[in-house]
Amino acid sequence: MLPYRRSRWGQLDTVLLLLLLSAFAYLGYRINTGLEYRWNWQVIPQYLMRHDPVEGWVPNLLVQGLLTTIRLSFWSLLLALPIGLLAGLLRTSLHLLNRLVGGTYVTLLRNLPPLVLVFIFYFFISDQILPLLHIAERIALAPEWGKKLSLWLIAPPDQLEAFLAAVMTLALFEGAYIGEIVRAGINSIETDQWEAGRALGMRRWQLLREVILPQAFQRMIPPLAGQAISTIKDSAIVSVISIQELTFQGMELMAATYLTFEVWITVTLLYFILTYSCSWLAGRLEIRLSRAHLKTC
Secondary structure, three states: OHHHHHHHHHHHHHHHHHHHHHHHHHHHHHHHHOOOOOOOHHHHHHHHEEEEOOOEEEEOHHHHHHHHHHHHHHHHHHHHHHHHHHHHHHHOOOOHHHHHHHHHHHHHHHOOOHHHHHHHHHHHHHHHHHHHHOHHHHHHOOOHHHHHHHHHHOOOHHHHHHHHHHHHHHHHHHHHHHHHHHHHHHHOOOHHHHHHHHHOOOOHHHHHHHHHHHHHHHHHHHHHHHHHHHHHHHHHHHHHHOOOOHHHHHHHHHHHHOOHHHHHHHHHHHHHHHHHHHHHHHHHHHHHHHHHHHHHO
């Protein structure tokens, strides 16, 4: 009976794959005949990399946007993780005030559109607070190696304030979701673990650090990986404040060349490569931690 069921499922998968390929073929046919669209893929590589007479091959618009997306997502996640950890700990605290503070932050940020937060932080932080710190002027006066380091790790000086505002917005927004992941991970640990730690005389913070959080972290890897992927995708929204990330560069390139399908298909593939890499790394980390856990048992 089992081989028969497997053959039935294999036939169904084949039929679904053929239907999917047929749908893509029909879509391509409609684009070519109904829209009378002229494909021009041969010009796309030059917007990925270009040859400079002095520096050789350097990133062009789309790869520059991809690198900006990576920087934006990296710094946002780096800030969102401690914010989310703090929010999750506040949400699971024994004190009512801590739970109210954590719950207010999570509820407020999760129920506001990210586009509204982007505009609020852009006009408030980027226009009112960051200019008082004179960050761009300090980088302009830095040595040449400092300017290059800032350019590669953060953003050009003229985009620095808007970039920092975007990072803060994404960090706070994603931190609210990470806080719920941390809360769920802590609450998923069996009560026996808490009782055993208390029986050994461990304080709550010691119990969290030594017993609860290491076990909860392994359970939080899949949702944290999903949230990291969401951060990469949510970073596209900061294109509305002229952050030159991948979506912004795609819109600019499409407006200049009218290569609608070629540009957006390329942008889609670049996003997929980035998000799939994060998913693959998270899967490898989960497998490694599972093997380490089995060895210690």
